[in-house]
Amino acid sequence: MMQQTFDLRLATLAERYRTGKTTPRSVLADIRQRAQALNPEFRLFIHILSEEEQEPFLAALDDLSPAALPLYGVPFAIKDNIDLAEIVTTAACPAFAYRADQSATIVAQLIALGAVPVGKTNLDQFAT
Template sequence: MNDTFDLRLDTLRAAYVAGETTPRRLIAELRDKAAALNPEFKLFIHLLTTEELEPYLAALDARSPAELPLYGIPFAIKDNIDLAGIPTTAACPAFAYTPETSATLVEQLIALGAVPLGKCNLDQFATGLNGTRSPYGECRNSVHPDYPSGGSSAGSSLAVALGVASFALGTDTAGSGR
């Protein structure tokens, strides 16, 4: 995959309509890219496996970009927001639980055709301001390695900045998202 591939919604829709790529191909490439970046940047706590991605991709197989406004759009989820069947940790392994249902917003995004790529790293319990307080590792800045990535939603911002998601969900506990 081209490291500078444009993940904006209009660009992806045009690429899907023109047959230049498919959600399966794009998501596989982005998942591989995220897996390669994760050891250095620590952006994901849980990157969905091929098997975990399958239901989302299979739901798009019989659909077209014209039917769903977010058809095949990759997104990431801060790991204090639930995705059904995937552990939510809030960056605290002792707190981890596996929800049976997704958060309402996550369900709505998936129903509109978006595909979750994984659960992003964060300052533990979303109580930090710079992305360095996680037992899953410090989120390194995407541009300057001597600086933190910033905010408790650091992994979410990295997923977008590093080009593995079109958008990412985050939270703003005390100004950390700003």
């Protein structure tokens, strides 16, 4: 049975991190579990990052205070026509799939501010 996800509004999440009531690892594990459970029915994600794929992003936060970065531990999803380094981008067309060498600028900026990617979301083929 899945856990009850708590309020994921930015202010609430920041407060829970600041007070030690939760951690980015816990939040992302819960989101990953829910996404994996619901994805077969709803097909929201083309790719959900595994624990191993999320580890570098979470490890970067380990020694930081939640106040150190404005988006510390904030989960976000990436449309699958936008690149995340080392993850396959398909634009919902597997025949045109490629592994991105680097993240798109906006994705890199979100990560630099402390946000953590959850996965690549579904879309109509080649949607812009």
